Amino acid sequence: MKKFFTTLSNIWKIEDLRVRIINTLLFLLIYRVGSFVVLPGVNATSISDHKAEGLVGLLNMFAGGSFSRASIFALGVMPYISASIVVQLLGIAVPYFTKLQKEGESGRNKLNQWTRYLTIGITALQAIGYVRSQIGPDARLVSDPLFTILTTIVLTAGTLFVMWLGEKITDKGIGNGISLIIMVGIIAQLPGAFITEFQSRTAGAGGLVTFVVEIVALIGVVMFTILIVQGTRKIAVQYAKRIVGNKQYGGVRQYIPLKVNAAGVMPIIFAQALMFIPSTVQQFFPTAASNGVLIALSNYNSWEHNLLFGILIIVFTYFYTAITVNPNQMADDMKKNGGFIPGIKPGKSTADFIDAVISRITLPGSIFLALIAIIPALASLVGVSPIFARFFGGTSLIILVGVVLDTLQQIESHLLMRHYDGLMKTGRIKGRTAMPAAAGTTPTAI
Secondary structure, eight states, rough: OOHHHHHHHHHHHHHHHHHHHHHHHHHHHHHHHHHHHHHBBBOEEEEEEEEOOHHHHHHHHHTTTTHTTBTTTTTTTTTHHHHHHHHHHHHHHHHHHHHHOOOHHHHHHHHHHHHHHHHHHHHHHHHHHHHHHHHHHOOOOOSSTHHHHHHHHHHHHHHHHHHHHHHHHHHHHSSSSHHHHHHHHHHHHHHHHOOOOOOOHHTSSHHHHHHEEEEHHHOOOOHHHHHHHHOOOEEEEEEEEEEETTEEEEEEEEEEETTTTTTHHHHHHHHHHHHHHHHHHHHHHGGGTTOOOHHHHOTSSHHHHHHHHHHHHHHHHHHHHHOOOOOHHHHHHHHHHTTOOOTTTTTTHHHHHHHHHHHHHHHHHHHHHHHHHHHHHHHHHTTOOOHHHHGGGGHHHHHHHHHHHHHHHHHHHHHHHHOOOOOOSOOOOOOOOOOOOTTTTTOOOO
């Protein structure tokens, strides 16, 4: 306990770190206050009992409850993240965007502008869909089409403001602003889910012992997720000796840390997007609503849904790792700097070796990631409430673990730079590898 208070004292003594933490808290406070501001022209009492389940529940969690409250921040930062992913994929498929990624600061600025323009377009489309699907006629105080136009403008402005807050947290705060905003939105749902589960258990549905078992299981899942996020395979790299004047450079052994889960949370997001197709088909084609296969795939607790979900995650993990980790470039950079892997020839042999290692470690990483993703469904099957079960795995848990580790690593780096002890008595906190964002964009939490 003394070590803890000493660390807090050291953090407060560093003026730059203190200012950054205060700025971060203030920006996040603005975001949370805005999430309770209801859209103009909407009757708040008519939406107070709105329940968010399925896809809506997932979006509501990322938006910190704003989605179900019809807040001005209802769409959150998800349109910005979608735009960042699209621009990143365009950088792989379209030569113009690939060229921009290689142009340094000017290219990053142009890609950043493309991302913002695309964010506006995606937000406007999602805003129209949100108005038509989530705000019923009884909750509207203004008639259409004026209501749809005004609400679309406000929701678009709200998303752009949240995006601006994220950039300010990155510049003047600590850590990745977009990631922190998503994390705060997820954590905001935890107390309510915790209290609901506690009340249901103590009221007779399993008793207090069952609730304690659930908490222990949740802690175990969090520890398992940390292992996946932090897991690395180190490849030894030897650098040749160089003598410049009277000094010797190189001749040291370093390591290339290859992440077991290099794709982060992106495979789950891609797989979830495809798993929403059966329910979408049922909504737009009433004749298909009675199809047994579609019904089974639309049921989040069915074994068919979870089996296909797990397979898609494994496939997308390999796909996303292949497009984000380039063994050829790693081998070329190593060769230019006079480095080599002991026992492996430089050049193509090194690239093949790194590619083989990545392929081997990606298999267990993808399987464990799929397991984490389907744990919420398994928790629901054993009686855990759907709201509380979301915290047992999936996208939300991986984001929480990754952002917390990244923030702690940022704080520790400030302490170590000023010759203070780190946050831990022994060892160091290793931050996560954030999702590689499109050049010029802020890396997201995923």
